[in-house]
Amino acid sequence: MLKQYSFEETAVQTFDEKTSLAMKTENLQVFYGANHAMHDADLAFPKNQITALIGASGSGKSTYLRSLNRMNDGIATVTGKIWYHNVDINEPTVNIYEIRRHIGMVFQRPNPFAKSIRENIVYALRANGLKNKAELEERVEKSLRGAALWDEVKDSLDKSALSLSGGQQQRLCIARSIAMEPDVLLLDEPCSALDPISTVKVEETLLELQKKYSIIIVTHNMQQAARVSSQCAFFHLGHVMEYTPTGTMFSNPQIPVTQDYIAGSFG
Amino acid sequence: MEQTNFQLKKQKSQSNDWSARLHHATRATREDWMGKGISYLCIGVIILVVASMLWFITSKGVATFTQNHVSLTKFLFGTNWAPDQGHIGALPMIVGSFAVTFAAAIVATPFAVGTAIFMTEISPNKGRKLLQPVIELLVGIPSVVYGFIGLAVVVPFMRHVVGGSGFGIISATFVLFVMVLPTITSMTVDSLRAVPRHFKEASLALGATRWQTVSRVILRSATPGILTAVIFGMARAFGEALAVQMVIGNAAIMPKNLISPASTLTSQLTTGIGDTIDGTLPNNALWSLALILLLMSLFFNALVRVIAKRGQLKHER
Numbered sequence A: 001m002l003k004q005y006s007f008e009e010t011a012v013q014t015f016d017e018k019t020s021l022a023m024k025t026e027n028l029q030v031f032y033g034a035n036h037a038m039h040d041a042d043l044a045f046p047k048n049q050i051t052a053l054i055g056a057s058g059s060g061k062s063t064y065l066r067s068l069n070r071m072n073d074g075i076a077t078v079t080g081k082i083w084y085h086n087v088d089i090n091e092p093t094v095n096i097y098e099i100r101r102h103i104g105m106v107f108q109r110p111n112p113f114a115k116s117i118r119e120n121i122v123y124a125l126r127a128n129g130l131k132n133k134a135e136l137e138e139r140v141e142k143s144l145r146g147a148a149l150w151d152e153v154k155d156s157l158d159k160s161a162l163s164l165s166g167g168q169q170q171r172l173c174i175a176r177s178i179a180m181e182p183d184v185l186l187l188d189e190p191c192s193a194l195d196p197i198s199t200v201k202v203e204e205t206l207l208e209l210q211k212k213y214s215i216i217i218v219t220h221n222m223q224q225a226a227r228v229s230s231q232c233a234f235f236h237l238g239h240v241m242e243y244t245p246t247g248t249m250f251s252n253p254q255i256p257v258t259q260d261y262i263a264g265s266f267g
Numbered sequence B: 001m002e003q004t005n006f007q008l009k010k011q012k013s014q015s016n017d018w019s020a021r022l023h024h025a026t027r028a029t030r031e032d033w034m035g036k037g038i039s040y041l042c043i044g045v046i047i048l049v050v051a052s053m054l055w056f057i058t059s060k061g062v063a064t065f066t067q068n069h070v071s072l073t074k075f076l077f078g079t080n081w082a083p084d085q086g087h088i089g090a091l092p093m094i095v096g097s098f099a100v101t102f103a104a105a106i107v108a109t110p111f112a113v114g115t116a117i118f119m120t121e122i123s124p125n126k127g128r129k130l131l132q133p134v135i136e137l138l139v140g141i142p143s144v145v146y147g148f149i150g151l152a153v154v155v156p157f158m159r160h161v162v163g164g165s166g167f168g169i170i171s172a173t174f175v176l177f178v179m180v181l182p183t184i185t186s187m188t189v190d191s192l193r194a195v196p197r198h199f200k201e202a203s204l205a206l207g208a209t210r211w212q213t214v215s216r217v218i219l220r221s222a223t224p225g226i227l228t229a230v231i232f233g234m235a236r237a238f239g240e241a242l243a244v245q246m247v248i249g250n251a252a253i254m255p256k257n258l259i260s261p262a263s264t265l266t267s268q269l270t271t272g273i274g275d276t277i278d279g280t281l282p283n284n285a286l287w288s289l290a291l292i293l294l295l296m297s298l299f300f301n302a303l304v305r306v307i308a309k310r311g312q313l314k315h316e317r
């Protein structure tokens, strides 16, 4: 029997004017047909920091994350505001391709294309009009270095991406995203299909990447959230219950539902 | 005390029986043997039938060369087909068959791929509810119906528009185009649906447009499947006899253009087979045409296998 928690009692931090934000949502609602999967999400994400979204399976973390770069278009109805550079990118008139160029996404399951390692990275650049060979090569190297994969694959760029290990594939997906030089990187449980050693590598990569990018990562691994994030949002049944600095979340959770979740005595 | 003794004894007797117990047949093992026996028998019968068919056609087909001493080059490259007078140049029919097959495939493939993309990527709902049943229906229509429509509509239309008799390669191409279109389309749809969803998602998340995603990711990874679909369509066109025979005009002469009567291997076979006597040159010559058909269908099969292998390798490498 699942314990009932009040959705009225929440603890969501806001930021003062001085904090520069990568993006922010206001009153975000997501509906899958009649299923109201996300209620009133008001979250702000500081620049050049890692924010973790945690919560039980089915609590709406992916639903929320996918709304941020309009990947829910055609799948769900999203209302509310998504502020990015003072533009509400949830407006239907906004160019979604441009948005996804600036707000990249890495998925739970490593999903490189059945192309060579190089082609995987070049694909998106070409799709966005970059043609210069030398520049493409340069971007390939830069992004692979950024994803800490360069040393492992620099001699086999023409090998199929599918011949890489799971961890390498995921870092290739990260490389593919950062090759577009986005502002924000969204990651949906990027390590859940990986072994512990690959997980550590990806986490190290993320900690390095936050210097250049603002990162929002969904994870159901609380240790991972504690290791990499600066703030942490806890989702419960489609509601954002608590949003606090990671230290606070894990040492001094503010409301009963978070306390129970962190203590592992949920429901 | 007595009881313990008894138990020990029982255990002992049981353990002695273990070997017999674990070896003796039960209903389950007998069912296994039966099942295996029946399936081997079936496979054996099928292999026998196929092998004897291959043997039959081959031995009959080579009789032209071994018994009637026609040279293979004359058969393959000769253009005069008059078996009664001993002339058996099969090139007109070979050219006819290849011409209608390739023309039909070339015309049908873009339509098929376009329709398949519409059905899977642009409007999956309409695709499933509207087009899928139509295509399944079209696949099931017997070829004589296509031939009849060709005869009643296409041939008069051609006669009207370009003149001549209206019979010819272009009419045959049109009929075959309509016939292979549903085959190629439905197989292309299958191969597009088999492309993992996460490829599409990955591409869209990188800011690629829907068109870029379809053309560079989805079509690309479905290419082996699409090629297979086209080859199946070509195999169907190459082997189609009745419908082609009804609209091509059946003149065993080198086709000079697309609108004069011509013939294909199959149409010549069905036209000629009733008029010949077993064991004579005209009869053997027709078997040689059948042999070419057989070899071509083996070739199409081999091609499909090669493509499947290649596709797999590409994924693993």
Ligand SMILES: Nc1ncnc2c1ncn2[C@@H]1O[C@H](COP(=O)(O)OP(=O)(O)O)[C@@H](O)[C@H]1O
Binding pocket: A032, A035, A037, A055, A056, A057, A058, A059, A060, A061, A062, A063, A064, A075
């Ligand atoms: N594509 C979809 N179509 C319909 N409902 C969905 C879809 N994706 C998720 N949902 C629903 O939305 C809710 C939240 O799911 P999700 O965001 O995937 O949770 P999480 O990522 O936290 O595990 C669930 O009730 C789920 O059934």
Ligand SMILES: [Mg+2]
Binding pocket: A061, A062, A063, A188
């Ligand atoms: Mg999820």
